[in-house]
Amino acid sequence: MTPHPLRAEARGSVAPWAGLAVFLTLAAAMAVTAERWQGSWGETRFELHAVATLLGGPLAAAVGCLHGGREHRSRTAGLRVTAARSPLAQFVVAVLPVVLAVVLGYVLAAACALLASAPYVSAGRPLFLPMAGDAVFLAATTAAAMVAGRLVRWRPAAPALAGLTYVALGLPSYRDEAVRFLSPAVDGGVGEALPAWWQPVAMAGWTGGLAAAAVVAYTARPARRRWAALLPLAVAAGAAVVLVQAGQRAWHPDPVAGQQVCDGGAPQVCVNALEKDLLPQVSRALSGVTGRLAGVPNAPGRFEDLPRGPHHDEAELPQLFRGQSVVRGRLADPERFAWEAAAGLAGRRECGGTEPFLRVDDAVRDWLVSNGLSERRRAFWARAAREQGDQAAVAAAEAGDRALRHLASMGDERRRAWLGRYFGSVESCDARKVPQL
Numbered sequence: 227m228t229p230h231p232l233r234a235e236a237r238g239s240v241a242p243w244a245g246l247a248v249f250l251t252l253a254a255a256m257a258v259t260a261e262r263w264q265g266s267w268g269e270t271r272f273e274l275h276a277v278a279t280l281l282g283g284p285l286a287a288a289v290g291c292l293h294g295g296r297e298h299r300s301r302t303a304g305l306r307v308t309a310a311r312s313p314l315a316q317f318v319v320a321v322l323p324v325v326l327a328v329v330l331g332y333v334l335a336a337a338c339a340l341l342a343s344a345p346y347v348s349a350g351r352p353l354f355l356p357m358a359g360d361a362v363f364l365a366a367t368t369a370a371a372m373v374a375g376r377l378v379r380w381r382p383a384a385p386a387l388a389g390l391t392y393v394a395l396g397l398p399s400y401r402d403e404a405v406r407f408l409s410p411a412v413d414g415g416v417g418e419a420l421p422a423w424w425q426p427v428a429m430a431g432w433t434g435g436l437a438a439a440a441v442v443a444y445t446a447r448p449a450r451r452r453w454a455a456l457l458p459l460a461v462a463a464g465a466a467v468v469l470v471q472a473g474q475r476a477w478h479p480d481p482v483a484g485q486q487v488c489d490g491g492a493p494q495v496c497v498n499a500l501e502k503d504l505l506p507q508v509s510r511a512l513s514g515v516t517g518r519l520a521g522v523p524n525a526p527g528r529f530e531d532l533p534r535g536p537h538h539d540e541a542e543l544p545q546l547f548r549g550q551s552v553v554r555g556r557l558a559d560p561e562r563f564a565w566e567a568a569a570g571l572a573g574r575r576e577c578g579g580t581e582p583f584l585r586v587d588d589a590v591r592d593w594l595v596s597n598g599l600s601e602r603r604r605a606f607w608a609r610a611a612r613e614q615g616d617q618a619a620v621a622a623a624e625a626g627d628r629a630l631r632h633l634a635s636m637g638d639e640r641r642r643a644w645l646g647r648y649f650g651s652v653e654s655c656d657a658r659k660v661p662q663l
Contacts, residue, residue: 239296241323244289248331248364251285252277256339262549263339265346266500268418268480269548271353274339278332278360279411283367283395286328288388290368293324294375295383314445321372321441325365332364346555348503349482359426363410366437367391373444404473408432408466414474418483418500425476428465435462486530491516493541494528501531501546503555508543511560515568515594523646529567541571561599568594572652583655585622589629589663590648604630629663 255277256263263269336357371387380386398406406412410429414421438458446452469476485499489509493516497505509516512529519525526541544566546552557563572591592600604627611619636644644661651659 239320239323240289240293241327244286244293244324245327245331247289248282248285248328249334251281252332252335253338255281256335256342259549260342261553264343264548265348265552265555266548267343267347267350267352268420268500270339270343271356272413274336275356275360275413276411278336279363279395280392282328282332282360282364283410284388284392286364286367287371287391288384289324289328290321290371291375291378291384291387293320294372295378295381296375312445313447314442317372317441317445321369324372325368328364328368329361332361346503348555349500350480353420355423356421356426359430360410362430363433366433370437370440373440376444404470407469407473407476414477418480419477420480422472422476422478424468425472428468428472428476431461431465432469433462435459435465488528488530493519493526494530495543496528496530497543497546498531501552504546504552504557507557507560508563511557511563512567514596515564515571518594518596519645522642522649524649524652525645526571526649541567543567544570561597564597565591565595565599565603583657583660585626585629586648586660586663588626589633590645592630593633632663 252274256273259273263273340352371391374387375383395409395411398409399412407414410433435458439455439462442458443452443455446454480500482499486496487499487502487505488494488496489505491509495505495509495512495516497508516529527539529541529543531543531545544551544563551558551563568591572587572594592604604623608620608623608627611623633641633644647661651661654660
């Protein structure tokens, strides 16, 4: 039995290697940056979109161009003219296995990324329409590049086209004009912003329409039928108008990102609702600080990472950056997180580095934290001052140690009263209002 032409193309062309190359390239790129996106659907989508366009796009262009130029290399281009099938049917049979392989490689890489992120996600859900839009972009790039490969009889055409594709995709990211949103690689969803449902649909119409117009114009026989390419070209033009006019408005804030979840402590500890699974770890990391603030007059009543403004009753938490302070659903360094929270609480004074204020602020910060990191930092700076022979720095370190010992030696009632006066003047630069140690 004669094998089906699609099966013969799938087995005898670059399709299997193209799918494998796309999968390995995207999966390796995602694995290298895994600490940045694991645990957040938004970050996973953003990173996957970036590698699919900036790495997958040039690779798909190279594969399509290489596949399109095979007849020139084998000197069998004249055989197509004598074939019984129409030029469009011949083109579809040749390009379809490669397109499907490229898309399959992307789908497998995307599935692996979603599965790797799912165990650490606190809230939200993955968005599949943007992934479908990226799949259409890769398919369109492969098909359009195959047209280029058949038209350009130049052996280095494939790597040259890959380089040009990378530049064409990446360069608009550095522009401010609205036309930059025509590049599939430009993503306005930085942070917790989400694309509108129609944005990937419009992008698919833009990229798919251009590729379809190129294919129809190339395969139309006789030549007078090339007017049929105007239909997909009109679709692409309409989608382009929508993308340019919408611009940044094609993305909107995630409604969940504007919400807080809090523990029942006093002071309260609150985190972004997208990070609600981190709340027990954050509360535990700050337990020493919140325990020592309990019952202190004028002390903040809550710690949160979405401050609503300059409220005296609120303190800002250190930001939870993936790949830095948070790695795969865990606080990377709880001691450092607590130190930074206390530093933000006791370091709001802007007095130009006046020494008496610095000494008091540092003493309060280190007493609130009282963990190994705080002790190691004091010991490091004191040792560095002695080794450098900086007598002023040595004296400042010794004065800071005396102030910390003085604060720690106070009775509980006296210390709470002193801290109440301190937090009442935490933003003041008037030496008469700031209690001394």
